[in-house]
Amino acid sequence: MKHITLSENIFYVGANDRRTELFENHMELPNGVSYNSYLVVDDKVALIDPVEAGFFDEYLHKVKNILGNRKIDYLVINHDEPDHSGSIGAIIREYPEVQVVGNAKTFAPLEAFYGPITNKLVVAEGETLNIGQHTFQFFMVPMVHWPESMVTYEQNTKIVFSNDAFGGFGALNGGIFDDETDISFYEDDMRRYYANIVGKVAGPTLKAIQKLGGLEIKMIAPSHGLVWRSNLQWVLDKYIQWSSHQSEEGIVIVYGSMYGNTARMADIIARGAAKAGIKNIRVYDVAKTEVSFIMSDIWKYKGVIIGACAHYGNMFPNMNLLTHEIVEFKPKDKVFGLFGGKTWGGGGLKTLTKIAEENQWDLAAESVEVQGAPIREEDIDRLYNLGKAIAEAVKA
Numbered sequence: 001m002k003h004i005t006l007s008e009n010i011f012y013v014g015a016n017d018r019r020t021e022l023f024e025n026h027m028e029l030p031n032g033v034s035y036n037s038y039l040v041v042d043d044k045v046a047l048i049d050p051v052e053a054g055f056f057d058e059y060l061h062k063v064k065n066i067l068g069n070r071k072i073d074y075l076v077i078n079h080d081e082p083d084h085s086g087s088i089g090a091i092i093r094e095y096p097e098v099q100v101v102g103n104a105k106t107f108a109p110l111e112a113f114y115g116p117i118t119n120k121l122v123v124a125e126g127e128t129l130n131i132g133q134h135t136f137q138f139f140m141v142p143m144v145h146w147p148e149s150m151v152t153y154e155q156n157t158k159i160v161f162s163n164d165a166f167g168g169f170g171a172l173n174g175g176i177f178d179d180e181t182d183i184s185f186y187e188d189d190m191r192r193y194y195a196n197i198v199g200k201v202a203g204p205t206l207k208a209i210q211k212l213g214g215l216e217i218k219m220i221a222p223s224h225g226l227v228w229r230s231n232l233q234w235v236l237d238k239y240i241q242w243s244s245h246q247s248e249e250g251i252v253i254v255y256g257s258m259y260g261n262t263a264r265m266a267d268i269i270a271r272g273a274a275k276a277g278i279k280n281i282r283v284y285d286v287a288k289t290e291v292s293f294i295m296s297d298i299w300k301y302k303g304v305i306i307g308a309c310a311h312y313g314n315m316f317p318n319m320n321l322l323t324h325e326i327v328e329f330k331p332k333d334k335v336f337g338l339f340g341g342k343t344w345g346g347g348g349l350k351t352l353t354k355i356a357e358e359n360q361w362d363l364a365a366e367s368v369e370v371q372g373a374p375i376r377e378e379d380i381d382r383l384y385n386l387g388k389a390i391a392e393a394v395k396a
């Protein structure tokens with residue numbers, strides 16, 4: 001196989017993971033994920049961010065195919081999370097003299113995961129490391145995604161190795177660079193990655209983008225997903241949009257329903273919203289669709305309507321994870337609507353209302369609770385009007 005080059009002496013040596021079912025053991029990966037790593041060959045040799053532990057053999061084969069018997073001098077760790085750092089122990093065993101490069105916050109978690117690291121090089125904000133024709137400059141981007149996160153900028157080629165930032169789910173299907181593939185295929189998986197991993201730290205992400213704005217950047221090489229060299233403005237615009245909570249016109253309706261009555265309510269609400277002119281409406285059963293997909297659409301669209309049937313005086317249990325994620329990640333620029341189903345004393349709407357009040361969700365319409373099935377004209381009207389009112393708030 002031909003080597004994949006970002007520039008004459010910078011090689012892509014990442015791996016595709018299509019076998020892991022759940023990223024971080026809770027987010028589905030229908031299209032897989034890539035662990036990107038980069039090898040820079042110069043007077044010295046540097047490896048930038050390794051791969052998840054299970055891919056080490058494939059990874060080492062790629063590295064040795066390029067390097068032959070040359071040694072690796074530096075292993076740059078931009079981020080400690082094990083999806084990247086997982087093979088660090090195996091690399092050190094293979095190349096015992098390698099110097100591990102990180103910042104002041106890098107090594108404590110790394111050693112807590114993998115044991116003592118003796119050969120360290122600690123770099124600070126703006127510091128450089130020259131390896132010949134290439135000079136790395138390090139910039140701290142705390143909380144994108146962990147406190148120790150940093151990016152590495154190569155001054156000669158003007159490539160920024162951005163780690164999680166600008167990354168996305170989706171294994172790389174032959175096209176490694178943005179101009180080798182249809183980037184619209186990756187957009188949903190990029191936003192889902194953003195909404196469930198980076199979105200919690202949208203503020204620090206915006207700051208990181210501003211910080212890097214002073215650099216001349218010709219390529220963005222993240223640790224997941226496509227390498228960006230032709231559509232830099234496209235990916236920057238997406239990240240700025242998502243990080244500054246700019247919602248698009250549309251409504252996400254999510255329900256938790258045991259016997260289909262609350263589901264029927266969702267359909268009536270959706271019809272009301274559609275008749276009011278909203279074209280992008282996504283209706284989800286919270287017990288069926290894994291929450292990261294729902295969060296991705298909630299990040300995208302302005303309207304969010306949530307409904308739950310009652311369960312022992314509380315709400316349908318699967319709804320707890322979704323509301324937890326909304327409370328944790330705090331997507332902004334939203335208008336909310338609530339509904340619920342009850343047979344006896346209720347609890348679905350009551351719990352949702354409490355969460356909405358505690359977290360100051362902008363409730364743009366009167367909430368609707370229905371006893372039993374939505375079969376009475378009056379209940380149907382109230383549900384229909386809830387969809388219509390949220391649609392009008394979204395369009396306002």
Ligand code: FEO
Pocket residue numbers: 079081083084145146164223224
């Ligand atoms: Fe891809 Fe936060 O690790």
